[in-house]
Amino acid sequence: MPALQMKRVCIIGCGAIGSLYAAHLARVAEVWAFVRREDHARALSRDGLQVSGKHEFRVPLKATTRADQIPDCELGIVATKATQVEESISAVGNRFNQGAVISAQNGLGSEEIIAAHTRGQVIRGTTFMSGTKHSDTHVQLELDTATWIGPFEPRHTPYALVKEIADLINAGGLKAEALQDARPAQWSKLIFNASVNGVSALTGLPHSPHFCDESRSSGLGHLVHELIEEGKSVAAAAGIQLHEDPWEMNKIGAMTNHPPSMLYDIRHQLPTEVDFLSGAIALEAERVGVLAPLHSAVRRLIKGKEASWTFKDENRAAEL
């Protein structure tokens, strides 16, 4: 069983998704968690991780904030936000020079950043699982949907290795599917996320029936649909056939009333992933020579929103 060759795994970033990978893989491999907060590392080292929801168990694991304590690993999974990939992988990328690193971010662009910081194999990852982190040591598995992984083309990652890693993730109890080409899956999720997260962040609405409302001319469903169509035309121009129809994904998402991560970021005035979502679509559109005015608009509005948090507005003070 090839998966058993994976002796040591490092999970970089332990939010909900990172914690789920760490806990499940700790059942079949030696797992290190590389995190930013000292108290987070201490709690994980002391208590391990408790999983609830679809699965129920507790496992011990090793955790640290210090890059120099991370040993060489056969596998890394970068599970930070897209905006934190550069900072985190630059510290530990060379620990995977003999192994492989999976990106688990939303959007496009993380693989290129990872590849710049490791000589190991790079694997495109797109995950549809979801969870809620109740504390630093307790994560709830909600949707145990698959993680799709495939080669990062510029590095010619061997498919056999992708398959071996999928086997390891499956052995740990999560679902993974190895794909010859991970771009159709990644782009499906990209277009869905870029279209819906931007609209959510700008309106303050979570995934909700408004996102499918095409009953009136002013309905938000028209805009979400137009954003998705624009994304599909960029994908087509880039030669990518989609794995799933993002509009169908939106119809399902709209029933959940779940706040997407970008809405959370806006509410808490945190940097958003917009450069990796609508920004990535706009950049790709430019590269392949098609137009993406709506995704460009969303990108610019979100960047403007981020700028508003620090803009000194003298009239505002007077008004309040």
Added chain:
Amino acid sequence: MPALQMKRVCIIGCGAIGSLYAAHLARVAEVWAFVRREDHARALSRDGLQVSGKHEFRVPLKATTRADQIPDCELGIVATKATQVEESISAVGNRFNQGAVISAQNGLGSEEIIAAHTRGQVIRGTTFMSGTKHSDTHVQLELDTATWIGPFEPRHTPYALVKEIADLINAGGLKAEALQDARPAQWSKLIFNASVNGVSALTGLPHSPHFCDESRSSGLGHLVHELIEEGKSVAAAAGIQLHEDPWEMNKIGAMTNHPPSMLYDIRHQLPTEVDFLSGAIALEAERVGVLAPLHSAVRRLIKGKEASWTFKDENRAAEL
């Protein structure tokens, strides 16, 4: 002097703009203020209006919340927000059946509403003056820029009457200019307002240098510029030549750091004028058979923002 024929004027709505019209006209005519709040009417009847800033004076005037107390008038100026025109003019429109009514709203569409409620003449008004209302009885005149007035075409308002009314406003100390065709001025302001107010409301930024920033691909100046170009192409398709270039207006506005009214509305969760701004451009685009995807997007995002205030988001409660 024809202006002296104007014996009685009613100002409908006394925010900053309405108060400025009421106070200045009260120096040359009998002025009634028709307002919504009982305490507002009482304060105006008791104390009159104090003007400060560019002009300094105090005048008495009559004010009421009761439509049945308003006598027949030679002139009405509707100075409410666009969203309140219907409610206010429907109550008193017939008092102007022998006179004329000026619209002083942002955007398009108020004239049609006014015309539906009076048999009098209707006059397109576009004002560039600005002020700050310090209290119900004190308004500061900031920019004493002109109000442009002209015929409302469907009613064939005589230009001589427009001229007479401009003379009256000038006699009161404010600036007014009579135009044979008021649409070029109204559309210039419409395109400027629709483009900038929407971006401001969605980002939280007041008129600020960001709105001219075209130095980076993610700069908001690109979006404002594209919205303005889209508006100009709709105006051109509708056969309207602009009076001023809205992009030049934006370059001046961007130096003020002034919060536009739609940003105020969003901050206070009040209904916005978006249907009369980007919504009006989108509607006109549809009528003349051209596309306005960006103004449609702004309209739908703002309507979504308004919907978010009452949307029951169960996950939000859990998160906080």
